Amino acid sequence: MVEAIVLFSKSSSLVPAWTRSDKAWLHSFLMGISMIAVSIGFAVIFYNKDMAGKPHFTTWHGLLGLITLCFCGAQSSGGALIKYYRYVGSYVKIRLADLKLYHATAGLCASLLITVTLLLSLFSTWAVSNIHWLLWYVCAGCVSASALVIMTHITGAYMPSPGQNSGSISGQPGQS
Template structure:
């Protein structure tokens, strides 16, 4: 439950300081926090054996829920992207001139590519001629997903250092947003690396049962 509390706390913190509806710009952090800090995170933790709310459900059902939540996340992200682009156009400002803007664009494009990979993984018969093993496709998708959430985390951290956030967030709010974001990033990293990195196995020696085997073992030791 800690994971879900952290996701809700972070998203709630951003929505609180943004106060959606107070301006056109306010919808950008609101939609992006919902997209990346809540929906994308919850979509990833669907498969977590320790944090998932549906841990006992079939994997195929989890995969469908994961896909629906990622689709919702991307819809919110696209809306947030359109808002900030249109807001800059209204104010005659240049686009992608800050580290946050540039990293946000990279993250947005990477997320779109990652979603395409997820669709190909679900409907893998579309690329059957590529002769890629399903296990390898899952590994690639999970690794790319880890990269995607890493990019998300970097983009949000850069946003926390923006003039806007520092003008609306107090010290406690700033550190609260930073701490919960760090918690989300560590949970995603731990889940994906534990599930997909190769695990070392200890091979136990076979027990010696017969007297003949015991004699052979003594000879080997001598």
């Protein structure tokens, strides 16, 4: 998911020479694969708890994981609305530029939810008892670093540049 988000950044994209439309296609493909993987993981954990007769969503990690999965599903729907705006734009009463800004803002919120959910997983009984303390800090650092990269990219692409009025965005994503 991280690479799918920073795909539009010239400084950290794996495909900096691709056109914006090709990057948008790859973004939606990578996000779709990510959502499928996360959904399968969620289903496996849910099934495993059912088989063991354990209750569901009793921890902050589990509850926030469910909320995050639902939020990311809604966020993906918003991305699909943007991708197919030319077909549904006449039915939607929101401008495409505004939808893109809302999608980026919701993506920032989704990445925050993902980060907190992943960090909460490191406080589970299993993680605390089975992960060496040094590896625990490495995992926490990697999750935090990924979140900082995403936040820097999104805010850099959509926040107004100095000298611009606060009602406009700083161009299209990826032009920062």
